[in-house]
Amino acid sequence: MTTEQATGDASRLYQAVLAHLQSGLWNDIRNARTVSWMVSGLLLSQRSTFPHWLSHINAGATLAQSTERRVRRWLKNPAIDLTSIYGPLITRALRDWGEHTLILALDTSVLFEKFCLIRISVLFRGRAVPLVSRVLEHSSAQVSTAQLLPILAEVKGMLDFLKLREVRLLADRGFCDTALMGWLRVCGWHYRIRIKSSLIMAAPGKKRLCKVGEVKLAPRETRCLHNITLTGQHFGPVHIALGRPTDGPEQWQVVSDQPTGIETFAEYGERFQIEEGFLDEKSGLFGLEDSRLRDAASLERLVLVLAIATLLLVSEGLQTVQSGDQRVVDPHWKRALSYLKIGLRTVQYALSRGRTVFSRLTLQGGPDPEPPSRRKRSDADPRTTLEVGWQLVFRPLS
Secondary structure (H helix, E strand, O other), X not given: OOOOOOOHHHXXXXXXXXXXXXXXXXXXXXXXXXXXXXXXXXXXXXXXXHHHHHHHOOOXXXXXXXXXXXXXXXXXXXXXXXXXXXXXXXXXXXXXXXXXXXXXXXXXXXXXXXXXXXEEEEEEOOEEEEEEEEEEEOOOOXXXXXXXXXXXXXXXXXXXXXXXXXXXXEEOHHHOOHHHXXXXXXXXXXXXXXXXXXXXXXXXXXXXXXXXXXXOOOXXXXXXXXXXXXXXXXXXXXXXXXXXXOOOOXXXXXXXXXXXXXXXXXXXXXXXXXXXXXXXXXXXXXXXXXOOOOOHHHHHHHHHHHHHHHHHHHHHHHHHHHOOOHHHHOOOOOOOOOHHHHXXXXXXXXXXXXXOOOOOOOOOXXXXXXXXXXXXXXXXXXXXEEEEOOEEEEOOOO
């Protein structure tokens, strides 16, 4: 494939993005060029609205109206297969994951009170990198397991291709469904799911115990229940961790396919990374809520553009930290920015100095060797509950 001449920040960024995208399964290479310009416009403007992209797109059109029409046609093109575009990118990045557990988060977000974004993300060192996203015309964040299974099956196909077998899925109580847990069991995936208080628990001998919410805990008490079954169908055996972190009435109830302990709450707490990801997209970094698109197919393609940008930035941020250059773009003595924001600053720094960006695409498993420093809440009781970023950690009383 020929390489176009790149002059200026926008054109050099476009070439760097195109180098990763052009290896996808395209029905027409012009579509790869269009989406590469869209990703470049998004990164340079940090806005999800077309007028803010136009000054950054140098695709040969004389009139701005022609450029905007080209973008809109791409977003409405039914021949574009989103999996064929994003699948090769994310699988290439995950080839470096290694033998570490891959932690996934499942969640939904409502857009414009009319659409539901369903997403499964890879949780990576404080950020959620999109794996598969779908947009439905559905005004509620609640979706059925039948709607989730095709998305989960697509994820499983990717992970099987990569031979990633050690997988843990995290989900909020809106996904508390024994049918989903059964599917995860068949896949061989582990899970931590927050459950509803109305679920019926039973002993292994099928003797009814009580509803989950009927187990009352004292403030700062945790309790673990092992080898029990759920609902009248006696799904199980499963394991449950119950905790009441403060003097308030709220209790945390997490079900797991593996024996539970205090650490189960911290494992489940990693799920909040995906909520930070939605915040970045909708109102933080990319301003998706400013988009004027109001049809599910076009929104899903726009979400793909945001997913590509997120993956590229997190990968770039990771490489900046690993190379020891983070203090070139992060003024803090210790890392205080996410890999996503370090990646964005790295791109801005490199473009302003004529340097290359996005030379490699990678996500590497394992714990973060240098987690970002965060302030501890002054009103938190160190003996009981500690909030560290998105984590919720229960500490036993001394």
